[in-house]
Amino acid sequence: KAGVTQTPRYLIKTRGQQVTLSCSPISGHRSVSWYQQTPGQGLQFLFEYFSETQRNKGNFPGRFSGRQFSNSRSEMNVSTLELGDSALYLCASSAAANYEQYFGPGTRLTVT
Amino acid sequence: GQQVMQIPQYQHVQEGEDFTTYCNSSTTLSNIQWYKQRPGGHPVFLIQLVKSGEVKKQKRLTFQFGEAKKNSSLHITATQTTDVGTYFCAVSGSARQLTFGSGTQLTVLP
Numbered sequence A: 001k002a003g004v005t006q007t008p009r010y011l012i013k014t015r016g017q018q019v020t021l022s023c024s025p026i027s028g029h030r031s032v033s034w035y036q037q038t039p040g041q042g043l044q045f046l047f048e049y050f051s052e053t054q055r056n057k058g059n060f061p062g063r064f065s066g067r068q069f070s071n072s073r074s075e076m077n078v079s080t081l082e083l084g085d086s087a088l089y090l091c092a093s094s095a096a097a098n099y100e101q102y103f104g105p106g107t108r109l110t111v112t
Numbered sequence B: 001g002q003q004v005m006q007i008p009q010y011q012h013v014q015e016g017e018d019f020t021t022y023c024n025s026s027t028t029l030s031n032i033q034w035y036k037q038r039p040g041g042h043p044v045f046l047i048q049l050v051k052s053g054e055v056k057k058q059k060r061l062t063f064q065f066g067e068a069k070k071n072s073s074l075h076i077t078a079t080q081t082t083d084v085g086t087y088f089c090a091v092s093g094s095a096r097q098l099t100f101g102s103g104t105q106l107t108v109l110p
Helices: none
Strands: A005-007 A010-013 A019-024 A031-038 A042-050 A053-057 A064-068 A074-078 A087-094 A107-111 B005-007 B010-014 B019-024 B032-037 B044-049 B055-058 B061-065 B071-076 B085-092 B098-100 B104-109
Touching: A005 A087, A010 A019, A019 A087, A019 A107, A031 A074, A042 A064, A042 A074, A042 B098, A053 A064, A074 A087, B010 B019, B019 B085, B019 B104, B032 B071, B044 B055, B044 B061, B071 B085
Parallel strands: A010 A107, B010 B104
Antiparallel strands: A005 A019, A019 A074, A031 A042, A031 A087, A042 A053, A064 A074, A087 A107, B005 B019, B019 B071, B032 B044, B032 B085, B055 B061, B061 B071, B085 B098, B085 B104
């Protein structure tokens, strides 16, 4: 079974720009969660989608949004980028939200 | 959401020594998961504990869930350089989202 894939792997953006990250879950997995990982804050939950519906949302500003498509692929968008948004963004898929999570390799976002 | 404290934050051990990381919650947990993240990598699922007092082993790794389901530990016997990485616990609350502990970064000195 192919693992979770994320694109792009690396991204450099300027403050004020927006960015879209993509995640393809493991085949058959309907739950996709997004996390932000930084050295100072650790792994923080952004949101979780299941069957195209956002079921849970973490404590992040509205600049962070996401969606899920009918094939379970998911995208997250960050608008009006700030320097503090520099992080590793990880996508994880699972059969259900609190089942074991299978993580993708992540997208390393640098905001300058 | 759920809060979980993980200690220690860092641990340096000599190869062959044992290592333990702990996760503690003020509330009763329905289950707890453990993940390992190698340097430059992504978290990889290790195990899930569900039952009170549960003990599970994976080769040199022993996972325990407390009797009150408020704490858990991961113990590695005779560490090897391949054990290097950050170990996270993760707990789920009523909102069905996973909350990760802050992680324990393990360094194994050869």
